[in-house]
Amino acid sequence: MTTYPKFGAGLWHFATYVDRYAVDGYGDPRTTLDMIELAGKVGDLSYVDLPYPFTPGVGVDEIKQALAAHGLEAVGITPEIYLRDHVKGAFTNPDAGARSRAMDIMHASAEVVRELGATYVKLWPGQDGFDYPFQVNHRQQWKRSVDGLRELAGAHPDLKFVIEYKPREPRVKMLWDSAATTLLGIQETGLDNIGVLMDFGHSLFGGESPAAAAQLLIDHGKLWAMDVNDNLRGWDDDLVVGTVHMTEIFEFFYTLKINGWEGVWQLDQFPFREDSVDAARTAIRFLKALYRALESLDMAALAEAQERHDAMAAQRLIQDALLSSMTSAELKR
Template sequence: MSEYPRFGAGLWHFASYLDRYATDGYAPPVSTIEQIARAGAVGDLSVVDVPYPFTEGVTVEDVKAALAEHGLEAIGVTPEIYMRRFSKGAFTNPDAAVRAEALAFLNEAADVVRALGAKYLKVWPGQDGWDYPFQVNHHDQWELAVSGMRELAQANADLKIVIEYKPREPRNKMFWDSAAKTALGIKAMGVDNVGVLLDFGHALYGGESPAAAAQLLIDHGLLWGMDVNDNLRGWDDDMVVGTVHPVEVFEFFYTLKINNWEGVWQLDQFPFREDTVEAAKLSIRFLKGLHRALEEMDMDALREAQARQDAMGAQKLVQDVLFSCLRDEP
């Protein structure tokens, strides 16, 4: 069997959380440095996506030292452009001064990407969008979102920038809401350093087939990163990968394999009430079993079944290999 891929995780996986009910949080606050230590305790992680700004008092040098201490690298930096000051949007805010503030902050985060030697700047503009019919002019939103990303890309031509799309939350409707719209927006930018980070759960609860979304982005040369997790399809639950939709997760990774896509298999999960390190370990256990299943899958037989659109034949092949390989994982 070939070597396992590199595994990664968003550093937020190891933080503590609150919601509109448990407003005091589900655990004491966890600093950026403590999150890195927890990520290092997983054992199979090699990279992390680092939110910016760091927790209070933590510097870039502190983060570099902590990553080195725990044998980790930064794959990306995710600037928090979805907080209160950007509640009406970052790129699409109606106030030009706020849009300028967002761009300045993103450029600052780009410098952190350089300082950490990360692979990309990840843009998740969760507040860009709308909540009610007639709230926005959709033509103007398109122009602001696309031109803002273009300006960011041109100001940081030496870096890769990835957009993580999502159908909704925190806005009732996010601007970058699907693989197709994000691909169209990137094409309209006319730059070559912007791609897509596909979050499996976002595609799933947005009504997409994650595998089909991945294929679309690969065909257009835009799948530059991915996150995996799981959900109950009605919300971005960010559950442990494979706990709800193991077959669709398998199809997603099958699509990556047949297209020779090589990249980090990265977790984007929020274990609110669970031990964060154990949740990551269980996720990677599943991913290792899935990797073995991909190695053992009879690809020719599956292609023949697909050529006939033989749903039952394809399902039998998938079930036989996927669930037997998972049983072999310790």
């Protein structure tokens, strides 16, 4: 039997959703405990990333009990610094009170990381940015964001913080929008407990090569976590991983493998109309096949093809590995 990496998922994978058309939602609301129960039904999940605050009435003790009951552990805590109170930003909000409230949520999330024994606080500052030219003072925005990040991580030197970058949405232009920009901001803090959670779909959506972005982050020692999903490149669709960009996700994981990167293979998917447990199982089915393809890939021959910049030789090797893994008897288990 193949020994696979550990798989995880953002707990929001098991939520129900609304959008600007189905404003009444795609299902009845679920509590944090409901979502943990669904995550436990997948069978191959070991970790979840939990949004914080939890749903009303749910405390850390209840979360501990639910995780244990379903064979799960917390890998990260994601403070919700992108909701109504933060529509003009968390770190960069022009209202000092709103900035302070956002910091309170992030500090509280750090305490939850300690209590649950999680690996990191994940920061997704989705509202930090702008929508129109001339709307903001760009120097002030950048300074507030870097200073706020330094203040937060500096107050918890025993913990890891990861930033998840994205080019846009909900803001038309997000401040932490690429691997390179995020690296620069981290370097400016002068702290060594801040890294990056790279979302494969955000990288695609932002026009990056996910494999090249991953290599850049690895070379700077800052790729500390990752999420995988898929999209049609025009938007952050959060589709099931491998359903669109199979070759590029393979190159992404190949890059992790040749660099000896080890960590949780984590899903960040939004199955609006699909069954969330089935979507997770389908994603992990693909990731297992991809893992086997990496094991069978002729690395030496691929390195030789890359040395010659021989695209067709490289593609034949990739196709052989991927297609054989997808027809493996083990895939049917």
